Amino acid sequence: MPRVDLSVDLGGMKLRSPLVTASGCFASGREMSEFIDLKKLGAIVVKSMTLKPWAGKATPRMAETSSGMLNAIGLQNKGVDHFLSTDLPWLTEQKVPVIASIAGNTTQEFMQVAERLRSAPIHAVEVNISCPNLEDRNNMFAHDPQSTSAVISAVRRMVDVPIFAKLSPNVTSLTAIAGAALEAGAAGLSLINTVMAMSIDVDSAMPKVAGVVGGLSGPAIKPIAVRAVFEVHQAYPHVPIIGMGGVMDARDVIEFVLAGASAVALGTVNFINPKAGHEILSDLGQFLSSRKVGSLAAMRGQVKVEG
């Protein structure tokens, strides 16, 4: 088998594997380390952290849909200080790049979380702006170019590592939001967060998740995610993109890379197969070598569309 190069460059970070984890689908890696060797991953994107611990929403917090999973967790997390004192030291020992995902309900909150991370040994910050903005009638930050810009600039002022803006697909023009994030100093983009959705239990007439509306993930949304990555890559070909949404196997990873992703995140698939990261990486190597492609990075954005 010829040697295949699966390393990728993600906004200056050289990752040995193109596979990273989707925030919220890998916790901080400790539980998953029983199933896979974390070194097989290009980076670990941890669960979004907030300034104070958040308790999350009432249960039920999830429902299955056709080829999808609807969740309304409510960003339950133990807060940035717990991350710094407990998760990060452990992660640092694992010798895998760490990307800290941060969240908040005000620009101020994002800034404060970022400030605590300023001198921490992390490789990048992912800013989860798919959070309601309490200062703007509960709209998500990621639904508005101004709010997006405000949060990214605020975080930008606090940290020196590259910033990835994690965008929501629930917008009319993803490229407009992407542009705002980039102009405000994001080094790259994470696409996509979950799709807003809802299920109702017909027998009880109750919403299936207590949060009423939740986020849809899994294979059902893959075509929506591929289109998002494609569209944004076409608009900003030089910007690194972490692509995600419904990845289940190595072919899905290639699909995202062809659409324009630099690295690909595994989300829901970890729940179904905790060894997914491992297996997909090995399948990727086989896929490329069987096709005599020497490097995954060279496939980036190579989908054949008429100019």
Next chain:
Amino acid sequence: MPRVDLSVDLGGMKLRSPLVTASGCFASGREMSEFIDLKKLGAIVVKSMTLKPWAGKATPRMAETSSGMLNAIGLQNKGVDHFLSTDLPWLTEQKVPVIASIAGNTTQEFMQVAERLRSAPIHAVEVNISCPNLEDRNNMFAHDPQSTSAVISAVRRMVDVPIFAKLSPNVTSLTAIAGAALEAGAAGLSLINTVMAMSIDVDSAMPKVAGVVGGLSGPAIKPIAVRAVFEVHQAYPHVPIIGMGGVMDARDVIEFVLAGASAVALGTVNFINPKAGHEILSDLGQFLSSRKVGSLAAMRGQVKVEG
């Protein structure tokens, strides 16, 4: 079995069945009449028609995705004059209410199609504003409140029957677009059109549909559609809504009704089971009578949410 009332009121139209057809998924009914008795349907929404015949896009025009179907047909249709001379007379004989779906690339075009329909024996017009607006950098009409408003008012001036605006889910605020359509004179709303999406064939690196980006339908999008109907119904509780997106069985119909739909359209399911309209109607009757619910209309919007 106690008598169950499945009739619904759709913006003043009294439909004997809550099931209508989704535009583009039933042609003009002639082919389907070999499989089901059209009288089982509340109304037939025909394939969107344009001023002149449209040839549509190159093939391949469809791809399967997980629990979904991606299509890029390009609104191939024979034009409004063919509808009036050939399809409508046949449909009229079938004694089933007809809703004419119209499309165009300019406000003018919509108006001209509507004008031809002015004195035709149709029960309503559905305005498919999920079409690129050539006057606004190819954005869809349905992506912008002003364009939405312009098209709906133009059509409003031409026809006297109720107008339904068919909205695209690919927007930041569906309620804003819905509001614009209603203010411009729409009597009701059809929710949702397909979700913009893309698939890439990993072996050839070609997009799976020649149109590159297409529209996603089927069970994969049902949670997205239910949320759209819910959200718009909460904002405009008195406005009739035709709900659709991934309906496969009677329970799905109830889910849309609980979310706020007055009538429910069957789309992709017709391809899988051409007798679906028939079977779902009979299952609906059984579902309600087994639960001792006398009328489907009474379930509208009855999902139990706090406050």
Next chain:
Amino acid sequence: MAEILNHRKLGDEYHSLTIVAPEIAEAAKPGQFVNLRPPTDRSYLLRRPFSIFRVNRRGNVAATVEVVFDIRGPGTAALAAMRRHEPIDIVGPIGRSFTIPKTQHSCLLVGGGVGATPLFFLGEELQNAGKRVDVLWGAATASRLVAPIEAKRLGAVAAFTTDDGSEGHHGLITEVLGEMIERCGTEVIYTCGPRQMMASVTKIALEFGIPAQVAMEELMGCGIGVCMTCVTPVWNRDGTGIANVRTCVDGPVFNGARIAWDRYAKEEAAAALPAGN
């Protein structure tokens, strides 16, 4: 729901399902297809179209239709796992069939790969109508020729080509087609197979001044004429324009001369057309 009467392997590569479906079997004509719904897995939604390989209207069970296929993806894999006596959801017969020639006598069947499937049913009907039938099958390799022994029984002359030379002529069908036409005195050609092959067969037929009936294969959303997924670009009668015609119900059999073979994927720039649906 129909019942599977028999499931057998046909050679190394192909599966055959015989389905009890009296109404379909009685109505079926060669070139038509049935639309099967593979069982169990709801992550893929749509039916799969298959040409009718054979009908049996005379057995001591109710009339049956037989389809032949190879495993290409999840749908055919699921069908290949089905067993005798299991129920199967079937719609058909669908589409315009091949037509039996009124005046011509000598008929050549040209099948590429699994495309040979509908030509068996056609061959029998042509023979029933008293016609001469010759057979030319091509495939990548010997195991991908559909039912070669039956094909030899069917054809007055039966010839094979394989890309790897493992059976018959080493090369393409089109390399031996002219010779076959001359040798058999062919007056009409029926063909089914890869699009490029059918385009070449049509071209050669026209050079010989004989008609070619072609059975097209396109991705199908509905298979019943309502979705407009499956179109074939066809010249209108006076040759002045091209229309996108539904392959499922206006085809799958077309007059080869009418197909705009060079217009695939060359339509007006997609950007000028509306997005979606």
Next chain:
Amino acid sequence: MAEILNHRKLGDEYHSLTIVAPEIAEAAKPGQFVNLRPPTDRSYLLRRPFSIFRVNRRGNVAATVEVVFDIRGPGTAALAAMRRHEPIDIVGPIGRSFTIPKTQHSCLLVGGGVGATPLFFLGEELQNAGKRVDVLWGAATASRLVAPIEAKRLGAVAAFTTDDGSEGHHGLITEVLGEMIERCGTEVIYTCGPRQMMASVTKIALEFGIPAQVAMEELMGCGIGVCMTCVTPVWNRDGTGIANVRTCVDGPVFNGARIAWDRYAKEEAAAALPAGN
């Protein structure tokens, strides 16, 4: 991938799958669960959690785990269709187990419906530890009592209740619980079943001043502690606040006294919390 060694019906309602999984069987403790992936249909994605009913570490095959379930939806329907020798994807053992009491001797197992499942494994281990075991099973109707004959063998005293009176006491478990506790001299209660039942059992246990270990059931996204789907509201040690604790890995067994039974679906108004994820 593990292999199914046996699939049998357990009474009229329940299925039992015995799975060859030596590592899981060796490590398993009562109250833990395994996370099975139903086969074939990819339209539903997630694994399904099942309590370990029994382990067999002594047979002449490799060690096995047994689960018992009834058909509730597509996942359990697919599992119920699996046959002997088929491969099955299994993750486990997961979660915190019941603990064997150090000082107390007399143990009462209280199972509601299919919730009785993990209590068989527990009962055996308690007996191995030399404890007295009594059994109280409740269900809607006789056929929904899990393995009543084995339950009778297990318990020094074994009592049943059914909502319809078809077996044992006509009524709820909680109506006879006090009497059982007195009769058996119960010092510790183990319970698994519907949440409302476990809340009442805990309340009665506390009234008697004895501890209750409860095995909670929550919808699970991952079953391995990473998604935060499955949380149970638990009072912190000093009773000053409530934390949402993962049922899959911090449970499923909890001290009943610590669970904030009245806090379900009563969290701060959802609107004040962020949407999604």
